[in-house]
Amino acid sequence: MELNYHNTRLIFAIFLAFCISCEDNDSEDNNSDVNCDIYSGRGNLVSYDQIVEFNKEAFEIVIKNIYGFDPNVFEIQNPVKVYKIIYESIGVDGNPTELSGAVYVPQLEEKRALPTLKISHYTITERDAVASVRPNVSPQSLLGSMQGYFAIYADGIGFGISETQAPFVNKRLSAISGIDLLRASKEFACENGIELNDQLFTTGYSAGGYGTMAFHQILEEEYSDEFTVTANAPLAGPYSLPEMATRIFTDGIYKQPYYLGFALWGYMLGTGDYESLNRWVKPQFREAIMTMYDGNYSGGQINNALNDTMSVLLDPKFLSDFLGDGEIEFKNYLKENSFIYDGWVPKAPIHFMHGEDDITVFYSQMELGENTLIANGASNIQTTTYPGDHGGAVADCMINSIKWFNTIKK
Secondary structure, three states: OOOOHHHHHHHHHHHHHHOOOOOEOOOOOOOOOOOOOOOOOOOOEEEEEEEEEEOHHHHHHHHHHHOOOOHHHOOOOOOEEEEEEEEEEEOOOOOEEEEEEEEEEEOOOOOOOEEEEEEEOOOOOOOOOOOOOOHHHOHHHHHHHOOOOEEEEEOOOOOOOOOOOOOOOOHHHHHHHHHHHHHHHHHHHHHOOOOEEEEEEEEEEOHHHHHHHHHHHHHHHHOOOOOOOOEEEEEOOOOOHHHHHHHHHHHOEOOOHHHHHHHHHHHHHHHOOOOHHHHHEOHHHHHHHHHOOOOOOOHHHHHHHOOOEHHHHEOHHHHHHHHOOOOHHHHHHHHHOOOOOOOOOOOOOEEEEEEOOOOOOOOHHHHHHHHHHHHHOOOOEEEEEEOOOOOOOHHHHHHHHHHHHHOOOO
């Protein structure tokens, strides 16, 4: 899912008239006597700047004119200040790097402990189409924070201030950038006198549905002594990469071929097998894949440079091998970066939501995710189906994920 990012620029300028720009490292209740240096290395907060403050009028402009949602269905409970934060993490090569993200802070009339809402971003290819640059690109961050959540959004590797090549559908890299942002947000809250409770909600749409599952699984398996997920709402995400690939290659037509080139980049970065491009993709499309995922092109532009017919885009031997008994290494990589093949039994409740007519990230992905996790032994899985395709179900999924969290929120 890719919002029409270019059309948001003018509207963003319009609603800035209703917003307040503020100073760097602004603190709401700076705890000068408290040591807030909780982390060194990964998760260390490097800096933060307030970007903007949304009041009711600004929210209504964004909800109606950018998202296309009905403002009357929302309860705008409080203004929200949005901060760009920079924090320490690791890159694709495992070496230290700095990443960016955004924190959305509710401005409450009476101070109380806030739950944290972690949002994984949807499918983007442009480096500045992220919340630390334009906060309106994250509907769930705004919808949640205006209802009292301390919302955090990781730009991710290759986006925001990160100028390296972005990976795609890589489980560990997707999770780590979010986990380190979660750490940095604790330091931010400490420095600004913001009290957080122990609740942690996580969600995301499309690639964000993948990202929220990666965040949930790796956090439960490797960081349970540090954080506990309260609830997870994955929305229209790919949970079984082998099944996605098999369906696309079998159908023969896929209207979002830029997803495939991006997934190939994820594989090349994850394995170092850069020759796979020459083995799998026909010569006339290789340059587009090598050059157009540099953060300067939209998904639509990349689609126009590729082809939606698999027999035109991809090498016939690759297709034959993948749909047969070959390409074992690639198939294993896809399994390792999925969520249903390693016996994971999530402890926190999961509520999958998906559009019934979705042919971009197939509806069957939700069914497979639910059935497999239950077969693994999970007892806290539920699903909700909404009308519409990948774009048409966005509003229902995003709105109702927050409503579900509200039934659990303290």
